[in-house]
Amino acid sequence: MKRYSDAIWRLLSSRLLTPLVIGLFLLLYIAIAFRTEDALMALITVTRSTPLLIALFALIPLNRLLRLIQEIRDHFALQRLIRGISSDFRPELFDEAVEMEGSAVPFADVGRRLTASGYTISEKGTILSAWRGIGIFPARFMFLGATALLFCGILLSLGGRMSYRATLIEGEPLPVKEGEPAGGLVGIILTEENGLFLGKKLAIEVSPQGDRQAKRIFGLYPPARWRGSFVYPRYLGIGLYYRLSAPDLPDAYGAHDVLSIHPAGKEDSRQVPGTLYRLVFSLAQPDDGSDPYVTGRMTVRFKLLKGAELLFEGSAPRGGSFSRDGYHLEFPDIRRLVITDFIHDHGVMLIWSAMALYTAALLFWLFVCLACPRREIVFVRDGDKVLTASRAEGRRRKHVGVFHEALDML
Known part of the structure; x- marks a missing residue:
């Protein structure tokens, strides 16, 4: 039973699953594009009405979530080894791994050499580790989390998005759905503005009759919410x-x-x-x-x-x-x-959260890669053998040179 569960885990957490599913939807989009001009809306309509496509699309956020869990496991396994807490040596966690026979050189000599090269050293029992810089794991964590949120949001939008279009006329009551209380009188203001992207600014004011203090203002961006729905002005x-x-x-x-x-x-x-x-x-x-x-x-x-x-x-x-x-x-x-357009869509907040996480991940990744990328070296003495490995998230050439010098000493 464990063999089957491991096989399912490897399949659902594979790095290739998300690109494969996206590729299948891209092929479907291309096929639809030969039949209609509005291929994107047709693809959304077909996906909404086809449970098999919904299930296939759901594999993307599931895969990203499982990849995130796997990345967390690998990260902490690596850090336990680096800190000397565990001797579980897994070569797949590193860029390069070498097994050496019969080396009797004390780790202290290698440690002094690495310290001179700017690395922080930790020697515990049979494990010597060296590192410098900051890891990009937080950026990777945010990226995978953002991707899971993004596709979860799209999935929710596909399954539960409701919208209706209304005409807002200045001086007239805001149109509301049957059974809803009155929304107030509409005011429309368009002003000239030398903005970064737009030359004009639109504001829609909704004021309950006789209560100017309680007015709501809806603009173009970010979309405001009105009674649980997002407000998207479309056409003047x-x-x-x-x-x-x-x-x-x-x-x-x-x-x-x-x-x-x-x-x-x-x-x-x-x-x-x-x-x-x-x-x-x-x-x-x-x-x-x-x-x-x-x-x-x-x-x-x-x-x-x-x-x-x-x-x-x-x-x-x-x-x-x-x-x-x-x-x-x-x-x-x-x-x-x-x-x-008034759009009731639970997926929008997840999509916005994903965009914020993508931005934070990019900024953190750029800072780390440009300023102080992570580089790690590990030596584990196992009887008459020494297991060695290194990994680098930036400035690889210099790091590889330091690692090979340490190997030469051993």
Whole structure:
């Protein structure tokens, strides 16, 4: 039974398992890419609906967790040997291992030579060890832990992610799901900012009516949380209320439409139902070059077409109107809006934690490798034999030279 359990452990903790599983998903992604343009979303959909693929994906965080356990075991086994607590000599823990016969040279002579080379020496019984620098085990620990967290987070997102999209309109109540209490009134602020990555800063304010002190502010990054869901603003738009009267229309046509006409100059159109009339809208660019979405001073440019014929075009501010040849077009209200995703996803926090650990691991690894990499040498006297080994996490050439000089002395 132990033989089978050891075989399963070796399989699940193999260094090759994670690259193999990722490679299989990459092949599946390539196969899907030949059939659809949005291959990533198709792959996510297929994985969510296929228990076998979910189980296969779950092997990645399991493998990283088992690799982490194995790394911890190996690290402490190595440190017990280095400190002389254990004489369990395992050559696979080192870069180079040599077995020497019949050496009678005292370890003290070798120790003095290594001390002169800047190594710290420990001699306990039949074990002489030497080391210098700081080990990268903490970085390795954080890296493997981050990888396990990352893929656990992705796995949770695949299995339990729920989202809905809502349109947040300034001055209107925040849309909420059925049964939830009211969320408050929405305010939208876009400001110019000379940031490192973005030229503008978006803030969505949600204020309970009559309570400005309790307002919540949602920005682009990092995503804020609202009632257990993460808030991701996706698209800026304009909410336009307009009314059209025409000689051949029995009644005036009015509509509240969400238009994608930001930035200024971008066009969006709407067809008047049951007629040949089509309206094309855009935001006028102010003479001072300012962004009307930032200032809130918006003037709408419009074109009225009947079939392919352009009847007229013009512009009007909020509350303005335009009349010609029996046609009348007015704009009682223009408001800013943001199309926003509300995503309930337990995996997001794990993914963020993984990113933080990756960053910490990288910084620690860079510091250690550049400043004081770990180098270790061990001599274990076993009867008339001496078992020797060395490992280095940086500056290997110089370390190997010191190790071979010690071997020459023995």
